[in-house]
Amino acid sequence: MKRILLGVLTVLVISVLAACGNDKKEDEHHHSEHKSSDKPQALEVALDVPKEAKSGEEVELSAKVTLGDEKVKDADEVMFEIVKDGDKKSSEMKKVKENKDGVYTLKYKFKEAGQYNVTSHVTARDQHTMPNKDINIK
Ligand SMILES: [Cu+2]
Secondary structure (H helix, E strand, O other): OHHHHHHHHHHHHHHHHHHHHHHHHHHHHHHHHHHHHOOOOOEEEEEEOOOEEOOOOEEEEEEEEEEOOEEOOOOOEEEEEEEEOOOHHHOEEEEOOOOEOOEEEEEEEOOOOEEEEEEEEEEEOOEEEOOEEEEEEO
């Protein structure tokens, strides 16, 4: 009787140990998967707008789009919204299709003096980011 019990216990202990070994391997596997593909990377947009400019002068507004170390050259949509003196109703929307190494640039002339706000709406890789900056036109 004792022998049988011992035998059963031994089998139990071995199977438990074996199961633990398997679990460890699986955990490590999942871990490495997370590292390579599930790492959350946020879309980043560096909006570059001069602080001030003269009316009628051509100004470059640019948005540098990155995802981690990668330059995003295939954004779904990049749009610059220009609002004068906080008047959102009469905002102007300009689409930018071309980019150079992930930098989307709009050449724009502000016609009148005033306080403007520029928002770059960027949609890429299922994310949307929209930083904004002020520019004073004299
Ligand atoms: Cu937006």
